[in-house]
Amino acid sequence: DSGVTQTPKHLITATGQRVTLRCSPRSGDLSVYWYQQSLDQGLQFLIQYYNGEERAKGNILERFSAQQFPDLHSELNLSSLELGDSALYFCASSPGLAGSEQYFGPGTRLTVT
Amino acid sequence: GQNIDQPTEMTATEGAIVQINCTYQTSGFNGLFWYQQHAGEAPTFLSYNVLDGLEEKGRFSSFLSRSKGYSYLLLKELQMKDSASYLCAVDNTDKLIFGTGTRLQVFP
Numbered sequence: 001d002s003g004v005t006q007t008p009k010h011l012i013t014a015t016g017q018r019v020t021l022r023c024s025p026r027s028g029d030l031s032v033y034w035y036q037q038s039l040d041q042g043l044q045f046l047i048q049y050y051n052g053e054e055r056a057k058g059n060i061l062e063r064f065s066a067q068q069f070p071d072l073h074s075e076l077n078l079s080s081l082e083l084g085d086s087a088l089y090f091c092a093s094s095p096g097l098a099g100s101e102q103y104f105g106p107g108t109r110l111t112v113t
Numbered sequence: 114g115q116n117i118d119q120p121t122e123m124t125a126t127e128g129a130i131v132q133i134n135c136t137y138q139t140s141g142f143n144g145l146f147w148y149q150q151h152a153g154e155a156p157t158f159l160s161y162n163v164l165d166g167l168e169e170k171g172r173f174s175s176f177l178s179r180s181k182g183y184s185y186l187l188l189k190e191l192q193m194k195d196s197a198s199y200l201c202a203v204d205n206t207d208k209l210i211f212g213t214g215t216r217l218q219v220f221p
Binding site for chain 1: 153154155156157158161200202208210212214
């Protein structure tokens, strides 16, 4: 158990819908990262927040957005969902900005039908 | 651009030694991580190399050559439970850039 929690574990929804994925980092960690992992593909970095502020952006679609709240939990919002958005979405946390191990949550498996 | 290359698949026998290579070309480099990921599960940390050389941790060792843009993960005394994907990731200042991973299958 990494100490990072993600909800829900599974999500099935239809194309065009909007969903929110939730992540609670390890106690004391200020950085939260979101990743997408499609079938047979590597982890694609989406976005990072540090202490409530956006710090780095990867290949995140405009239909996707995220935020980190004052209690440091984070939410990833996915809208106008397409079949290709079906993937595992991982959240990870770390104490600082860089150079430290990232601890991954169990992931949310999103299926868009 | 950012490029991280690993072999897609490898196979090995229980009790053997296997070396998984990773080459990288990235615009920034602070260090290199290796993660293990079993199918459908979260990646778990194996090692982090900042300086050139070999870091040993039990059955697993990781090597880095920054001048060559090269790293490898060495797994000794392979066990069936080592069947998993192994992800190489470059610490690029404020984000990790992952390779697509190497799927290792260990046979009895």
